[in-house]
């Protein structure tokens with residue numbers, strides 16, 4: 001049998017491999033998450049996330065200036081308040097840590113980056129849940145929608161161009177869209193964490209935001225075993241006005257990214273979460289493999305699966321690396 005097909009022909013040189021490469025990470029499609037911590041004077045390390053910091057107002061401004069210089073697409077801001085309460089009222093404070101961070105970042109980077117903010121109250125509640133609780137300590141879906149609607153307007157006022165609805169509360173995209181539209185802010189974009197799973201890989205993030213959560217989020221985030229249900233969540237978010245849909249985590253959910261990508265005609269994003277970041281950082285630090293190669297291969301796999309927009313703690317570094325090469 002003569003060998004007609006010889007795929008190796010196209011792999012012979014670096015330039016051939018470049019020519020035939022199907023996907024590429026694009027710096028302008030990377031989103032870098034940042035943690036703004038109220039009251040800090042200096043940036044503070046986060047346990048489990050080597051190289052990632054809680055920021056002071058000054059260090060956040062410097063960090064986002066670096067992001068702009070690296071040419072990434074956007075930054076996603078999380079606020080870590082000093083004080084929390086049952087309803088997460090700090091999330092609605094126009095002078096609160098998140099609004100302040102948004103305004104600081106906006107004034108630092110202008111339009112050179114897209115400024116995004118997390119729209120969820122878990123960093124602001126003393127129980128750590130993403131919603132308000134009812135008399136039996138269950139997350140009260142519809143009461144939470146009222147909080148999210150109010151929070152959307154506060155974030156928009158502060159200067160957020162994109163709000164990331166990350167709470168996995170039914171109807172959140174519609175509630176936020178209506179609240180913004182009735183507030184004459186139809187320009188604000190909704191990045192819907194549409195398929196967000198109840199994942200163990202959010203572990204280090206809990207340190208990053210000093211979460212007070214006891215228990216878990218399994219009554220609202222998705223069961224990791226469910227792929228079809230992820231498509232249902234995406235369909236619902238689109239019907240409520242989501243502009244961009246996100247799958248989260250990313251690396252353990254490449255099949256979901258692929259299915260979502262095949263289903264929708266809006267941009268698809270995926271979030272390489274804190275624990276996925278930590279796994280690679282710690283394995284590389286222990287000498288298991290080359291750190292840089294592992295980062296690039298991981299992010300490439302997410303793009304190849306169908307999410308060209310990647311939210312990752314490596315965004316600045318990758319963009320800088322790609323521009324240098």
Ligand code: PBG
Pocket residue numbers: 118120121122123130166167201202203204205217272273274275
């Ligand atoms: C909720 C939120 C979480 C993350 C982003 N937004 C935590 C959670 O759902 O438990 C996790 C991000 C990460 O782990 O990197 N506001």
